[in-house]
Amino acid sequence: MTAYCHLTFPLPVNQTFLYRLPDELKNRVRPGTVVIAPLGSRKIKGYVLEVTDSVPGSGFQLKDVCEVLESGPALPPEFLNFIQKLALRNLSSPGLFLEQAEGPVRLAEIKPQVIITSKGKEELQSGELKGKNRELLDLVSQRALSPVFLKKKLKWRDLNAKLKSLEQAGLIEIKQKARKAKSLALPPGQAPRQLSLPVGFLAEDSPVSSIFQALQAMKFQRFLLAGEAQKRQEEIFKIISQAVDGEGYVFILLPEIEQTKRWLSYASRLGSTAVFYHSRLSGKKRSEAWESIISGKSRVVIGTRAILFLPVKPVRLIVVDEVQNELYDLAENPPFDVREGAQIRAKEEGAVLLLTSSCPPVSLYYHSAGSGELIDLGQTDRCYTRQFSRQDLSHWLQEELKVEAGPVLQAGRQIFFFINRKGYAGYLVCPGCGYVPRCPACQIPLIFDKKKGELVCRYCGQSMSRQETCPGCGRQLKAGRIKGSQFLVERIKKALPDLNLALLEEGEEKSKIEGYLKKIKSGKIQLVIGTEYALPRLSPGSFSLVVVIEPEIGLNLPDFKASEQTFIRLFKASELLANRPSSKLMVITSMPDQPSIKYGAQADYPSFYREELEYRQLLKYPPFSLLVSLTLSGHNLRRVAGASRQLGEELNERFPALEIIGPKVKPRLWKKVQKEVKLYLRLAESKEFFALSQFLEDFSHQHSQARLSYRILL
């Protein structure tokens, strides 16, 4: 009987393709097997999703699978289901996700090579060839080269056409040269399952006892564990001891590799049962970790999103740590939200999903409290001193800096300056009412370019001529300088010349940062200036003075979560303070009464939550409505815009109750070539959502020219 298989490719094409399986390959192919198959005019890597012996009647001329690249054990069905659900949810191809599940096994590749023929050599020597053809033949005359290399070297857009015509003329040959790579043999069959964990005494009234019960029930259940990092880790450790009894896996997901450092001591308590896994592990270490996990020797895996794609089973517990961190929201290749991915996987595996945070997203906290999924460990009392200053920053640096910093430095303690903006930038402001010109599209304050005399939006890149007067009160607008990190460095150096200071922000060299961090730890650097980038890199509780500079600038973003983000930043900055009365949190702000700033400085989550919830209810933001953001992207702006117009129209027609905000074009987001159109939808009822997601799926199938993705905003 002839066998067939459905393949998915690691391409942005969300459909499967049916192939015939030659008899000699039949026995080597299972769901998850990596194969080479002809697609159009090329031969590329694909993944088997399903093997069948019957074909639905179709008009296709079926092609044969060429080659089997790797056929280890079949992927667990739970894992394949997870991949397919994740792909479906993100309107993208399962192949793109399966590519991430490959692990460190280096697969054979088919590499095309361009080879000169004897006829080609003759013509080259006779000097008959000119221009581009000659240039190309010259390059290939020495040794065979790949088209990819030629494309980089020559930068011709029409390289493929050229190659084709030269091949037809018989001057070159394009050979598909298969290069077999060493395959990493996986230990087959049963692996050692011994495990000795220091299982602690589990009190009945433990705050996490409901999680123990859920683990025992072996079915999907979600929890939110709120509380300070250290307390949380202790509870998680107890839960892990419980979860890893027989043969289950535990995944601990962190938002970024940087955060793995904070888990080192916990991991060492688990011995070889625990292992770190993330993309920065290089060759050998990665293979070792992979092998240890697949064989079952290590079953507590700590690291980043890469963990979600480990094809192991059964997974008993998935912890998403610091769930509020927006780094979990991945924008590219393929875009998906790690938190959502973790939930999909946990559901497929019948695992417990444990979201943890010291300052959870307000909507998440609300929903969790309502459904009994919340475990709040409470807050530790903060006894450091807080102080707000409404003074102008320059003025403060001139007058107050020495007064505040002097005693701290003298005591041999350290200072941290937290600033939200890099470098220098100018802006315009009305001295009367505080009006600031904003971008009409993005609603954020415009940056004033003094040299050009223009106002520029740093978000969308649009520029416009400067306004002279305030539209509100008619006063002359004044040019100010946004005091970014550079400004701060200069002023502080001027005021305190004998100080060792470090600037920690994105874009600095890795080695330089590492050097700084060492010196900060040893106390050689007394003052640190940092942006958000610095927060996860500094040790909590290590500073005696933290100065937060103008946290309110984040509130200008056109985002209903701006206030929550501002609160989180302040909260995180305050965690760097040693918690004692002699420590001080100084906030330089014009809005000390803004809830996110007031409560952020006190690290008071309950109060912030209460006020923020009230505000959200008033404006019908989540959790009191369902907000969905839609993004259409592609290289061709006309196509993207066309698709968005059609999307808007169809949404209007199909969902009359839906509130559509936008569309908004982002002309040139940083250096991206991709053009993007965004719109937001507000649903009053969450039950409408199912129909909406169904509709979006259909729409994306019909419009392959513009890629569609959507996020549910919590």
Next chain:
DNA sequence: AGCACGCCGACT
């Protein structure tokens, strides 16, 4: 994504 095919302007 990457490739072919097909339609237009500018060159020997």
Next chain:
DNA sequence: GTCGGCGTGCTC
């Protein structure tokens, strides 16, 4: 007339 640039749509 053809070459080669770009827009469009398909790949089992």
